[in-house]
Amino acid sequence: xxxxxxxxxxxxxxxxxxxxxxxxxxxxxxxxxxxxxxxxxxxxxxxxxxxxxxxxxxxxxxxxxxxxxxxxxxxxxxxxxxxxxxxxxxxxxxxxxxxxxxxxxxxxxxxxxxxxxxxxxxxxxxxxxxxxxxxxxxxxxxxxxxxxxxxxxxxxxxxxxxxxxxxxxxxxxxxxxxxxxxxxxxxxxxxxxxxxxxxxxxxxxxxxxxxxxxxxxxxxxxxxxxxxxxxxxxxxxxxxxxxxxxxxxxxxxxxxxxxxxxxxxxxxxxxxxxxxxxxxxxxxxxxxxxxxxxxxxxxxxxxxxxxxxxxxxxxxxxxxxxxxxxxxxxxxxxxxxxxxxxxxxxxx
Amino acid sequence: xxxxxxxxxxxxxxxxxxxxxxxxxxxxxxxxxxxxxxxxxxxxxxxxxxxxxxxxxxxxxxxxxxxxxxxxxxxxxxxxxxxxxxxxxxxxxxxxxxxxxxxxxxxxxxxxxxxxxxxxxxxxxxxxxxxxxxxxxxxxxxxxxxxxxxxxxxxxxxxxxxxxxxxxxxxxxxxxxxxxxxxxxxxxxxxxxxxxxxxxxxxxxxxxxxxxxxxxxxxxxxxxxxxxxxxxxxxxxxxxxxxxxxxxxxxxxxxxxxxxxxxxxxxxxxxxxxxxxxxxxxxxxxxxxxxxxxxxxxxxxxxxxxxxxxxxxxxxxxxxxxxxxxxxxxxxxxxxxxxxxxxxxxxx
DNA sequence: CTGAAAGCGCTTACAG
DNA sequence: CTGAAAGCGCTTACAG
Numbered sequence: 101x102x103x104x105x106x107x108x109x110x111x112x113x114x115x116x117x118x119x120x121x122x123x124x125x126x127x128x129x130x131x132x133x134x135x136x137x138x139x140x141x142x143x144x145x146x147x148x149x150x151x152x153x154x155x156x157x158x159x160x161x162x163x164x165x166x167x168x169x170x171x172x173x174x175x176x177x178x179x180x181x182x183x184x185x186x187x188x189x190x191x192x193x194x195x196x197x198x199x200x201x202x203x204x205x206x207x208x209x210x211x212x213x214x215x216x217x218x219x220x221x222x223x224x225x226x227x228x229x230x231x232x233x234x235x236x237x238x239x240x241x242x243x244x245x246x247x248x249x250x251x252x253x254x255x256x257x258x259x260x261x262x263x264x265x266x267x268x269x270x271x272x273x274x275x276x277x278x279x280x281x282x283x284x285x286x287x288x289x290x291x292x293x294x295x296x297x298x299x300x301x302x303x304x305x306x307x308x309x310x311x312x313x314x315x316x317x318x319x320x321x322x323x324x325x326x327x328x329x330x331x332x333x334x335x336x337x338x339x340x341x342x343x344x345x346x347x348x349x350x351x352x353x354x355x356x357x358x359x360x361x362x363x364x365x366x367x368x369x370x371x372x373x374x375x376x377x378x379x380x381x382x383x384x385x386x387x388x389x390x391x392x393x394x395x396x397x398x399x400x401x402x403x404x405x406x407x408x409x410x411x412x413x414x415x416x417x418x419x420x421x422x423x424x425x426x427x428x429x430x431x432x433x434x435x436x437x438x439x440x441x442x443x444x445x446x447x448x
Numbered sequence: 449x450x451x452x453x454x455x456x457x458x459x460x461x462x463x464x465x466x467x468x469x470x471x472x473x474x475x476x477x478x479x480x481x482x483x484x485x486x487x488x489x490x491x492x493x494x495x496x497x498x499x500x501x502x503x504x505x506x507x508x509x510x511x512x513x514x515x516x517x518x519x520x521x522x523x524x525x526x527x528x529x530x531x532x533x534x535x536x537x538x539x540x541x542x543x544x545x546x547x548x549x550x551x552x553x554x555x556x557x558x559x560x561x562x563x564x565x566x567x568x569x570x571x572x573x574x575x576x577x578x579x580x581x582x583x584x585x586x587x588x589x590x591x592x593x594x595x596x597x598x599x600x601x602x603x604x605x606x607x608x609x610x611x612x613x614x615x616x617x618x619x620x621x622x623x624x625x626x627x628x629x630x631x632x633x634x635x636x637x638x639x640x641x642x643x644x645x646x647x648x649x650x651x652x653x654x655x656x657x658x659x660x661x662x663x664x665x666x667x668x669x670x671x672x673x674x675x676x677x678x679x680x681x682x683x684x685x686x687x688x689x690x691x692x693x694x695x696x697x698x699x700x701x702x703x704x705x706x707x708x709x710x711x712x713x714x715x716x717x718x719x720x721x722x723x724x725x726x727x728x729x730x731x732x733x734x735x736x737x738x739x740x741x742x743x744x745x746x747x748x749x750x751x752x753x754x755x756x757x758x759x760x761x762x763x764x765x766x767x768x769x770x771x772x773x774x775x776x777x778x779x780x781x782x783x784x785x786x787x788x789x790x791x792x793x794x795x796x
Numbered sequence: 797c798t799g800a801a802a803g804c805g806c807t808t809a810c811a812g
Numbered sequence: 813c814t815g816a817a818a819g820c821g822c823t824t825a826c827a828g
Contacts, residue, residue, distance in 0.1 A: 114805060125815045130807060140813060170518075170550065178536035181737060187535075188526035191553060202518065203551050205539060220483065250500065363741065389529060393711065393741030462821060473799045478823060488797055 113154045122150035169229040171413060172202045176236035176259075181360075181388045182405055186234045186256060189406030193413040199229060205236075220245055230416040232409065235259050252419035254412040257405070259301050267419065269412040269430045271403035273303045276434035277310020277355070280383045280401050283436055284353045285318045288448045289381060292320075293351035295340045295365065297332035297358060304357045307385060311355055326351055330361065338364030345372055352445035353381035359388040359400055366394060377443035387437055396440035404432050461502040470498035517577040519761065520550045524584035524607075529708075529736045530753055534582045534604060537754030541761040547577060553584075568593055578764040580757065583607050600767035602760040605753070607649050615767065617760040617778045619751035621651045624782035625658020625703070628731045628749050631784055632701045633666045636796045637729060640668075641699035643688045643713065645680035645706060652680075652705045655733060659703055674699055678709065686712030693720055700793035701729035707736040707748055714742060725791035735785055744788035752780050 119129035124147060131139050132147040133156070139147075150156075173190050175183045187203065194201045204219070220242065223231070230252035237258055238246060243266075246253055255268035262268050284292050294311050297304040308327065315322050325347060330336035337356060344351055345368065356362050362384045366376065374380050376396055384391055384400035391398040411432065415425050467477035472495060479487050480495040481504070487495075498504075521538050523531045535551065542549045552567075568590065571579070578600035585606055586594060591614075594601055603616035610616050632640050642659050645652040656675065663670050673695060678684035685704060692699055693716065704710050710732050714724065722728050724744055732739055732748035739746040759780065763773050 116805075126805085127807075127815055128813090130805095131814095134807085138813060143813080178532060178539055181529075181532070183535075184526060184529070184532050187531075187551065191526055191551060195552070200550050200552060202548050203535065203539060204543070204548060389737065390741045393738045395743035464821075474821085475799055475823075476797085479798095482823085486797060491797080 113156055115156070118147070118150045118154055118156050121154060122147045169199050170202050171199050171229050171416065172204065172223060172231040173234065173409075174204055174231060174236050175234045176205070178203070178205055180235070181390060182257075182386065183234065184389070185405035186409045189409030190232060190413055192406070193410035197413070197417060199413075199417075202228070223251070229420055230254070232256055232412050232416060233258070234409070237262070252416050254416050254419075256408055256412045257303060257403070259303075261302050265428065267412075267415055267425060267428055267430075269408045269415065269432065270303060271408065272431045272434045273306035274310040274313070276385060276401040276403070277307035278314045279310075279434065279436050280307075280355045280385065281311045281314035282318075283399070283438075283442065284355065284381060284383060285314065285320065287353075287381065287442060288444045289351075289353040290320050291323075291326070291349065291351040291445075292353045292355060293326040293328070293344050295337050295344075295354055295356045295361060296327065296329050297361070299329050301332070307355075307357050332358060332360055334361060334364035334367070336364065337361035338368045341365045341368035342371075345369075345374065351380075353383070353442070355383050355385075357385055359384040359386045359391045359398060362394060362398055363390065376441050379446055381442040381445070383442060385434075391437070391439070394441075399439045399442045400437055401434050402437045403434050408432055461504055463504070466495070466498045466502055466504050469502060470495045517547050518550050519547050519764065520552065520571060520576050520579040521582065521757075522552055522579060522584050523582045524553070526551070526553055528583070529738060530605075530734065531582065532737070533753035534757045537757030538580060538761055540754070541758035545761070545765060547761075547765075550576070571599070578602070578767065580604055580760050580764060581606070582757070585610070600764050602764050602767075604756055604760045605651060605751075607651075609650050613776060615760075615763055615773060615776055615778075617756045617763065617780065618651060619756065620779045620782045621654035622658040622661070624733060624749040624751070625655035626662045627658075627782065627784050628655075628703045628733065629659045629662035630666075631747070631786075631790065632703065632729060632731060633662065633668065635701075635729065635790060636792045637699075637701040638668050639671075639674070639697065639699040639793075640701045640703060641674035641676070641692050642703045643685050643692075643705060643709060644675065644677050645709070647677050649680070655703075655705050680706060680708060682709060682712030682715070684712065685709035686716045689713045689716035690719075693717075693722065699728075701731070701790070703731050703733075705733055707732040707734045707739045707746060710742060710746055711738065724789050727794055729790040729793070731790060739785070739787070742789075747787045747790045748785055749782050750785045751782050756780050 115129050115133065116126050119126045122129065124143060128139065128143065129147050132144050133151070171190070171194055173187065175186065177183065187201070191201050228251060231246070232254055234256040235258070237255065237260060238253070243263060255262055255266060257270050258268050281292060292315070294308055296308050312322055326344070328340035328343060330340040341354070341364065344354065354365060356365055362382065365382060369376055369380055376382055382398065384398045385403065387400045387402035391400045411430055415430070418425055463477050463481065464474050467474045470477060472491060476487065476491065477495050480492050481499065519542055521535065523534065525531065535549070539549050576599060579594070580602055582604040583606070585603065585608060586601070591611060603610055603614060605618050606616050629640060640663070642656055644656050660670055674692070676688035676691060678688040689702065689712065692702065702713060704713055710730065713730060717724060717728055724730055730746065732746045733751065735748045735750035739748045759778055763778070766773050
């Protein structure tokens, strides 16, 4: 075990250690490492052998070569089933660009637990090439700090409206809302309800706006009692679905603002013996993994999370080399994935 | 504006130049660049401004003082639904230890695409504190390389039997197989089949061995035709389930070696009008997210993936500071999670 | 909060 | 060919 000090084990031996091992001076070892000609064959052999034996790794030079660069991905929760797709997209794009991804849920955690500064300090210390935030936004002071330290960052599917000038990538939420609603209209539905997430979330607002537009275009009256806001999880949605079912004139179809909430909708329907899609059509949004596992499999509006993450990474890289990209908000198109949760309304 | 100092262009200004420009010493400029606290706001502003104006580019560090340490997590696929839990556990444990996680699928990819050495070199270059492999194992030469460079590593739920001396963390697969089978036996089943994954996978072998033991203990004869190996995915399992259904005396219950395969089993059963759990009981293994989304929700043997990842990380950390841990193979206990896919056999 | 001093791992120029 | 010496860009420890 040859070790210089308390330095990281994996950092490997220094040239000095190798030189000592080979019985030569540091400059001579340096020449061998750099492939210089002016070294005696026997000396070269001894040094090479020591290099190999100790597993010497060149440290980056001051001028040209850089160590692999790291990009930070901050997610609001690693338990969110959307995180997988985001990570997948970011990791692939990073790999192609010769970068690596550091994943953390640190931002969210630090809000309550520890000074956020810690994390940001470390990030700059190791020279992060930039930060991607997925459904997690920096706080006001963090925005300032990031600007000051010129750390490029971009938001993926931000929950709230980002401050002016902040780069973000999202899905075409409004268009997706239109698509979902038009699909139901085309099947013959007119009593179409929406279960939306929290009023404050940006994506949800746009999805609901799309729903309203589609309704208006089709000349179908929007009924206020058909729009329900819920906590963005199964339990929240279950409650709202029950309320919709209790209406004097219940809907024949629901557009649920995120697949995340659909399990609760299915539960509420099962409680009342309402079958999907025979008695009630359900359309989701996002195309999270659960959309395929639910029974019946969920017809949903696919948001290309992996592509969004990859796009955000590319934007980040461009910011590193130059000015902010022209387009501050990028929207990738959404599309309907038809599965088995929608049909014509009963009696149609 | 930050430039990235691409190798070809003339090296950017040095910190010394920036410091002069800002009218401060080099150490002070260094502090600003590194986000240190102990700089007067006005000084910080002047330095930041000079940094911007001159387009300073951070040079890589080369001395003994270390930036925050990084641990690598290599997964076989970011699209595997188990990856989320593994990442979650690793990230939390890392965070608590003041480390950060670099995620990659690089190993798997590199097998075909590019020289593995690239990736490993980079890893050492940036001073990885060690590597966690989830269901992805280093190749022979990689093992050698890792040993030589003294990069600590540990395997999480390895697919194959690791070489002697390699540290790994898994679930109690044999015990889990016993648990699953005993559960079915207790419900009154005697005709219990197993759909296993590939013969070569270690965890699967242990699970099947547990199944046999439980059968033997209960004095139930093992029927060879009830053991089927399948490709570890839905399609593979669907085919085997059909075969089991075609048997002269089909089973009344199936133990499926991984939740990953259960969707195919459900499909095969639905095709034949066989209801779960009334006509056929199904037990899975792993407790992946889909176990909750399937209908009926899957009774399965939970493998504590997050805890396994956290344990592997702790072992890794111990290896960094000293010799290899005593215990080369660590097994965390598994437990049955009862949901709705099991019941007494028909006619019981 | 600031910066002189010492130090890091490495390379270059050059005397032997 | 070899290696002592000087130097590079940077960071840390610490005295003020």
